[in-house]
Amino acid sequence: MYIDLTKVNEDGIVIDDVVSFGEEYLKNTSIQKLDNVQVHGRAYYSITNEIVFDGEVEGKMILLDAMDLTPVDYPFSLKISEVLSDNADEINKKELKRLDIMDILWQNIVLEVPISFRANPDKKYEMSGEGWELVNDENKKIDPRLAPLLELLDKEGKE
Secondary structure: OEEEHHHOOOOOEEEEEEEEEOHHHHOOOOEEEEEEEEEEEEEEEOOOOOEEEEEEEEEEEEEEOOOOOOEEEEEEEEEEEEEEEOOHHHHHHHOOOEEEOHHHHHHHHHOOOOOOOOOOOOOOOOOEEOOEEOOOOOOOOOOHHHHHHHHHHHHHHHO
């Protein structure tokens, strides 16, 4: 998504667009799909002659459920206020006419991704299967093959 710097005036320009993020953005994240992201905002020159983007981003990302790995829609909405350039005069000297803000949008969206996400936290899952079971401190069982080692540890602790 590019901002045409030739159209940025004192009042700024209004940005109202829909963007999608491709494979190159998603490859090292837990996001499975990120399409139809609504971007509303304004790019303008600040008092200190910096190019600033203020806006809101909202959409749905597809994440995998942490328990059963089913794809789930995860809605998000965030506000962004970013300085795109420290000095607008330098941009004019380089004769840049467009400024890409996709990376700025992506960096802010990635911060919204939860570490672990469950679509239905109340759903009960089976805690055992063929050859395995979930063990916690309450139902911890000692492997009979390791029982002699436990006895040796107990003896050394008492001496």
